[in-house]
Amino acid sequence: MRKPAAKNRNIGRKPSRNSGRMVKPPDRRASADGALSAWREACAASHPIGERRATLGGLHVEPIYFPVDHSAAEYAEQLGFPGQFPFTRGIHASMYRGRLWTMRQFAGFGTARETNERYRFLLGRGQTGLSMAFDFPTLMGYDSDHPRCLGEVGRCGVAVSSLADMETVFEGIPMGEVSTSMTINGPAAVLLAFYVAAAERQGVERKKLRGTIQNDILKEYHAQNSWIFPPEPSMRLAVDTFEFCAEELPQWYPISISGYHIREAGSTALQELAFTLADGFAYVEAGVARGLDVDRFAPRLSFFFDAHMDFFEEIAKFRAARRIWARHMRDRYGARDPRSWMLRFHTQTAGCSLTAQEPYNNVVRTALEALSAVLGGTQSLHTNSLDESYALPTEGAVELALRTQQVIAHETGVVSVADPLGGSYYLEELTDRLEAGAEEIFRKIESLGGIYRAIEDGYFRREIAGSAARYQREVESGRQVVVGVNRYGGGAAGPIPVLRIDPAVEEAQRARLAELRRTRDAARVRSSLDALRAAATGGANVMPALIEGAHAGATLGEMVGVLREVFGEYHELDRV
Amino acid sequence: MVARRNNKSNNLGKSSSAPSAVRSAASALKRDADGGGRRIRLIVGKSGLDGHDRGVKIVARALAEAGMEVIYTGLRQTPEQIAEAALQEDAAGVGLSILSGAHLTIFRRVRELLDERGLGDVVLFGGGIIPAEDVPALQKMGVDRVFGPGTSTAEIADYVRGRLGGGTK
Numbered sequence: 001m002r003k004p005a006a007k008n009r010n011i012g013r014k015p016s017r018n019s020g021r022m023v024k025p026p027d028r029r030a031s032a033d034g035a036l037s038a039w040r041e042a043c044a045a046s047h048p049i050g051e052r053r054a055t056l057g058g059l060h061v062e063p064i065y066f067p068v069d070h071s072a073a074e075y076a077e078q079l080g081f082p083g084q085f086p087f088t089r090g091i092h093a094s095m096y097r098g099r100l101w102t103m104r105q106f107a108g109f110g111t112a113r114e115t116n117e118r119y120r121f122l123l124g125r126g127q128t129g130l131s132m133a134f135d136f137p138t139l140m141g142y143d144s145d146h147p148r149c150l151g152e153v154g155r156c157g158v159a160v161s162s163l164a165d166m167e168t169v170f171e172g173i174p175m176g177e178v179s180t181s182m183t184i185n186g187p188a189a190v191l192l193a194f195y196v197a198a199a200e201r202q203g204v205e206r207k208k209l210r211g212t213i214q215n216d217i218l219k220e221y222h223a224q225n226s227w228i229f230p231p232e233p234s235m236r237l238a239v240d241t242f243e244f245c246a247e248e249l250p251q252w253y254p255i256s257i258s259g260y261h262i263r264e265a266g267s268t269a270l271q272e273l274a275f276t277l278a279d280g281f282a283y284v285e286a287g288v289a290r291g292l293d294v295d296r297f298a299p300r301l302s303f304f305f306d307a308h309m310d311f312f313e314e315i316a317k318f319r320a321a322r323r324i325w326a327r328h329m330r331d332r333y334g335a336r337d338p339r340s341w342m343l344r345f346h347t348q349t350a351g352c353s354l355t356a357q358e359p360y361n362n363v364v365r366t367a368l369e370a371l372s373a374v375l376g377g378t379q380s381l382h383t384n385s386l387d388e389s390y391a392l393p394t395e396g397a398v399e400l401a402l403r404t405q406q407v408i409a410h411e412t413g414v415v416s417v418a419d420p421l422g423g424s425y426y427l428e429e430l431t432d433r434l435e436a437g438a439e440e441i442f443r444k445i446e447s448l449g450g451i452y453r454a455i456e457d458g459y460f461r462r463e464i465a466g467s468a469a470r471y472q473r474e475v476e477s478g479r480q481v482v483v484g485v486n487r488y489g490g491g492a493a494g495p496i497p498v499l500r501i502d503p504a505v506e507e508a509q510r511a512r513l514a515e516l517r518r519t520r521d522a523a524r525v526r527s528s529l530d531a532l533r534a535a536a537t538g539g540a541n542v543m544p545a546l547i548e549g550a551h552a553g554a555t556l557g558e559m560v561g562v563l564r565e566v567f568g569e570y571h572e573l574d575r576v
Numbered sequence: 577m578v579a580r581r582n583n584k585s586n587n588l589g590k591s592s593s594a595p596s597a598v599r600s601a602a603s604a605l606k607r608d609a610d611g612g613g614r615r616i617r618l619i620v621g622k623s624g625l626d627g628h629d630r631g632v633k634i635v636a637r638a639l640a641e642a643g644m645e646v647i648y649t650g651l652r653q654t655p656e657q658i659a660e661a662a663l664q665e666d667a668a669g670v671g672l673s674i675l676s677g678a679h680l681t682i683f684r685r686v687r688e689l690l691d692e693r694g695l696g697d698v699v700l701f702g703g704g705i706i707p708a709e710d711v712p713a714l715q716k717m718g719v720d721r722v723f724g725p726g727t728s729t730a731e732i733a734d735y736v737r738g739r740l741g742g743g744t745k
Contacts, residue, residue: 136625136676151681225627265630356725389725390707476728485726498707
């Protein structure tokens with residue numbers, strides 16, 4: 001295990017008050033000039049010529065803007081050029097000139113067949129990546145025919161109880177070409193095994209697979225509550241996937257460290273930022289403790305943030321996140337590969353900002369939130385649909401949400417310039433303050449004895465619930481305006497169409513499982529489950545056993561059942 | 577609110593806690609705050625498999641602050657656990673928060689189980705992500721009131737006071 005670098009002046013340092021203005025010690029000139037020419041070369045190499053790069057009025061726009069006195073030491077230290085440490089201005093030299101973000105709408109409902117149809121629809125409309133939503137039974141590691149799943153099958157996402165379901169979801173979709181994100185946490189390793197096995201059935205090599213599993217169990221304890229096992233074995237499973245992906249799936253992101261759910265549970269932007277990065281550090285430490293070289297897995301860690309309504313605060317949050325991560329990875333964890341320093345993230349617009357009242361207003365909210373994510377340099381984006389205060393979105397509503405991203409990408413011109421708001425006095429000040437505030441929270445977590453003790457103590461849940469209650473009071477007192485709810489109400493509500501899930505889905509899914517259980521090779525299933533038990537008990541990486549189980553026809557519930565036996569279950573802390 | 581664990585285990589919570597009732601300490605302090613009449617006692621809970629508890633915790637807290645005795649069940653309670661808690665706690669009402677889309681199944685089952693236990697007078701209400709067009713069906717199966725997103729806690733407290741107050745139970 002590598003010892004973290006002893007100390008660095010950047011960590012937790014107070015940002016200087018005038019970080020927006022530039023001071024110029026002469027000895028920094030050479031290095032800043034070097035940075036500028038390095039950036040020019042990288043930028044020229046990576047963005048295609050062709051699309052108009054001028055304002056609507058025809059004024060030429062440069063790929064970024066920066067202080068005229070570009071030799072300034074503070075510019076290099078606090079901001080840097082895009083694609084350069086500390087990545088405040090973005091992780092790529094030319095940002096969206098080189099490549100747009102991935103437009104990735106979270107989708108899944110009903111049976112594997114219906115979800116397959118929705119995916120083909122979205123790909124046909126120009127979506128560039130898939131994002132799988134699973135139903136609650138799957139999220140909790142139960143098969144569709146488990147008695148606890150009554151009424152839940154296919155409701156909130158697609159039911160995937162076996163390899164057969166995963167194969168159906170991807171029927172006719174080339175798994176070697178599409179990138180897929182799977183929102184799955186407690187049983188993430190099992191669903192990854194189904195995905196790998198399904199790709200193998202399509203004849204696709206493991207090394208060609210591109211995608212992400214969310215696999216962030218820590219935020220489940222803080223906020224999202226879809227845990228299965230206690231923290232320690234859960235972290236072990238996460239590291240098993242890091243290790244497996246580093247060996248076998250070089251293009252896969254084995255984790256998406258998520259602030260989204262923390263924010264949706266009621267946290268502030270600062271809490272979202274700090275808790276998420278603190279979780280990120282915990283995963284880095286867990287990987288290093290396993291004996292993995294930090295540069296072996298850190299480039300494949302990814303993040304997931306919320307984009308809420310406070311436009312500048314959100315943009316500042318994304319910028320601060322990149323800077324904090326870069327500093328800690330380089331200076332605290334001793335990573336040497338620049339890719340380990342880069343915080344890459346997916347964004348979803350804030351579900352909790354949507355209103356059931358006057359649902360068409362949600363289109364406007366989502367557009368502004370999406371714009372903040374783009375101005376903050378996101379790598380992929382989900383835009384919510386206007387009807388999601390009622391149910392999963394209809395096809396028409398999802399199409400409008402996707403169009404929102406396409407309008408931002410192709411009509412507004414914001415993609416021409418990297419970090420176009422960089423240098424705004426307000427934004428730089430907010431970025432500095434969020435960074436300083438996050439460092440303070442990291443110290444608080446340390447003072448509680450580290451992240452696991454803070455979880456046991458209920459610190460995260462308490463903090464988040466406190467912020468949620470404060471926000472609710474603000475809304476109810478009218479100090480926080482929500483248009484159409486507590487101000488300017490009475491507008492056209494209009495009945496909007498809502499997606500219906502056919503109750504027959506549950507019956508069909510049970511029948512499908514019964515058929516699988518009847519026709520599979522029972523002996524092979526048994527021996528694969530025994531191998532899984534042995535790996536889980538003995539400390540070997542569970543991924544090979546899970547993939548063999550998938551091929552053998554073992555179900556999600558059976559494999560998670562074995563892990564439940566070995567690891568035990570977790571129950572909430574019952575604190576409100 | 578303070579946890580009351582059924583089993584006095586450590587707070588890692590590895591042991592099963594069903595029905596993991598949580599009693600409101602805030603409301604205990606306000607005993608008889610509503611002027612001598614019997615305090616309204618109700619179960620507020622999460623049934624189904626989803627873990628979205630932001631709303632239910634806010635409602636539980638607000639009802640406790642409004643002087644009611646609130647027993648929060650915790651997450652992922654089965655309909656049987658909810659009905660049993662209503663019986664054991666002698667509750668006048670049960671409020672459920674469901675954001676998983678399983679509202680039609682769960683409300684129906686909870687209503688049946690309450691009735692089977694002779695708790696036909698226990699008022700069942702709830703909220704969550706529930707399409708407006710499902711509300712008539714829910715009402716028909718005996719759900720007294722469904723609150724949508726954006727409802728103020730004051731409105732819910734007024735409803736509970738009006739519907740369950742006045743010494744009816």
